[in-house]
Amino acid sequence: MAKITFPVEATHIMMFARAIGDTNPVYHDAEAAKKSEVGSIIAPPSFAQAVAQFDPDYHLRPKPGQKWFGSGKTASGVEGKPASSGGLHAEQHYEYVRPLRPGDVLTCETLPGKTWERESKRAGKLTFRERVTEYRDQTGELVMIARGVGVTTERPVDAG
Amino acid sequence: MALKASALKVGDTHSERVVENLSRTQIVQYAGVSGDYNPLHTDDVYTREIAGYKSVFAHGMLTMGLTSKMLSNYVGDGRLTKFGVRFTNQVWPGDTLDASATVEAIREENGQKLVDLKLSTTNQDGKEVVSGSATARIDA
Numbered sequence: 511m512a513k514i515t516f517p518v519e520a521t522h523i524m525m526f527a528r529a530i531g532d533t534n535p536v537y538h539d540a541e542a543a544k545k546s547e548v549g550s551i552i553a554p555p556s557f558a559q560a561v562a563q564f565d566p567d568y569h570l571r572p573k574p575g576q577k578w579f580g581s582g583k584t585a586s587g588v589e590g591k592p593a594s595s596g597g598l599h600a601e602q603h604y605e606y607v608r609p610l611r612p613g614d615v616l617t618c619e620t621l622p623g624k625t626w627e628r629e630s631k632r633a634g635k636l637t638f639r640e641r642v643t644e645y646r647d648q649t650g651e652l653v654m655i656a657r658g659v660g661v662t663t664e665r666p667v668d669a670g
Numbered sequence: 671m672a673l674k675a676s677a678l679k680v681g682d683t684h685s686e687r688v689v690e691n692l693s694r695t696q697i698v699q700y701a702g703v704s705g706d707y708n709p710l711h712t713d714d715v716y717t718r719e720i721a722g723y724k725s726v727f728a729h730g731m732l733t734m735g736l737t738s739k740m741l742s743n744y745v746g747d748g749r750l751t752k753f754g755v756r757f758t759n760q761v762w763p764g765d766t767l768d769a770s771a772t773v774e775a776i777r778e779e780n781g782q783k784l785v786d787l788k789l790s791t792t793n794q795d796g797k798e799v800v801s802g803s804a805t806a807r808i809d810a
Contacts, residue, residue, distance in 0.1 A: 530735030603754030
């Protein structure tokens with residue numbers, strides 16, 4: 511799989527913290543962050559998810575000139591076949607060597623992991639796929655490992 | 671403020687309300703910043719008519735982010751060595767979520783004190799939406 515370059519920027523961190531409703535100054539206030547234990551702005555623990563912004567082919571972002579499976583004139587822009595969202599997110603795990611900081615330029619490499627299946631009462635046959643992503647900084651040091659598990663369901667999940 | 675091993679014991683719990691009456695707009699805000707514009711999170715027409723759900727729902731990663739707010743407030747900034755979750759139920763617009771961390775172990779590794787935490791985030795009906803675990807560096 512191709513490597514993705516992920517520049518970590520202060521504005522992006524501020525916006526991410528806003529979206530999760532986290533008002534901690536260490537995510538947006540450089541002066542306050544300088545006086546804190548970590549000494550500078552850092553990124554929230556799940557910020558690396560935003561690496562999707564830097565994947566040119568990311569399938570869950572509409573792109574000019576390409577049909578999008580969400581609604582427009584009709585309920586789905588992809589006619590004649592069931593639209594796929596690529597499944598749901600089942601698990602996410604992070605191992606941290608150090609926090610991410612503005613100015614980091616990360617190289618992210620994703621390796622396919624295990625695949626397994628399970629029957630469920632709420633959604634039929636479940637197919638799980640694991641992906642492991644290593645994040646290295648501008649000096650080549652490993653700073654974080656992410657392990658995500660996606661699941662494709664046979665039918666929509668019963669809210670129960 | 672960092673936690674101190676000397677002041678912690680197994681079974682200690684910290685909990686916070688991490689979102690009240692989750693809005694569709696906050697879900698869209700998360701879509702914009704994370705880059706995940708999946709219509710299941712951003713497009714009610716698609717989600718009801720094509721995907722077969724009652725409405726859009728939150729990204730699992732938004733719920734992980736909400737849970738991380740409680741976790742960082744408890745263990746301090748930049749203290750995590752591990753953080754992992756399973757998404758056990760969907761989070762819908764209008765949900766109110768409480769996240770908690772419970773001390774499972776206090777230990778030492780290469781001279782560094784660590785705390786292992788069990789995580790749980792539940793909705794207004796008491797249904798668990800995230801279960802997980804985390805490990806953080808703590809002071810002696």
